[in-house]
């Protein structure tokens with residue numbers, strides 16, 4: 001009998017997108033349940049917490065995207081997320097730790113806290129609210145307040161405060177792209193590995209989701225000599241829309 005797999009989250013969360021990519025990569029059918037960030041207890045009350053993603057398989061559930069990857073590999077060893085053997089696992093874990101502590105906070109969250117709160121920022125925030133609301137309806141006044149909600153969310157503040165905020169935002173983002181290039185090495189996948197892993201799925205969604213749903217319309221990495229081919233390679237192991245959003249949200253089509 002096939003297991004009943006449910007992913008709980010909001011797809012604007014980088015960690016939720018990471019887990020949806022795991023499931024698609026492994027070819028595991030699953031249901032997506034949209035969680036309201038303002039009323040998480042309605043859907044994930046059973047977990048005793050407010051954090052997404054939560055992955056439920058039959059009667060068991062786990063939180064935290066990296067341990068979820070280990071759990072999936074233990075249950076479904078084909079197409080491992082943690083590579084083949086200890087040496088590969090160490091490489092993947094090292095890049096995944098960097099993604100959680102540096103790339104995701106620096107590329108995704110810091111601009112909500114330290115970036116200019118101009119019209120472009122507000123438009124992006126409202127677009128994010130619209131996407132969240134398509135999974136779990138947000139009242140209009142909360143959607144309107146989304147630029148402030150994301151700028152002041154405690155978990156975002158906490159993650160950003162762990163960064164060295166004396167480094168200017170733009171310089172940090174340029175450094176992170178250089179570090180990503182170094183992690184790719186000679187490829188074809190991150191860590192120089194021959195198959196995609198949890199490390200690729202920690203990063204790829206953070207770049208491609210923003211582009212595909214129109215949060216950014218000019219993806220400069222498409223001009224990058226090694227990262228653009230890597231994006232294409234990782235994307236080719238997944239469906240074109242692995243984001244648990246309706247096709248109507250995809251405004252920039254697959255660029256390759």
Ligand SMILES: N[C@@H](CCC(=O)N[C@@H](CS)C(=O)NCC(=O)O)C(=O)O
Pocket residue numbers: 012013014015050051052053063064065066100155
């Ligand atoms: N280490 C966790 C981080 C997950 C996380 O920070 N989730 C955020 C959304 S991006 C969240 O649920 N924040 C609300 C909260 O913690 O109450 C993972 O890798 O899954």
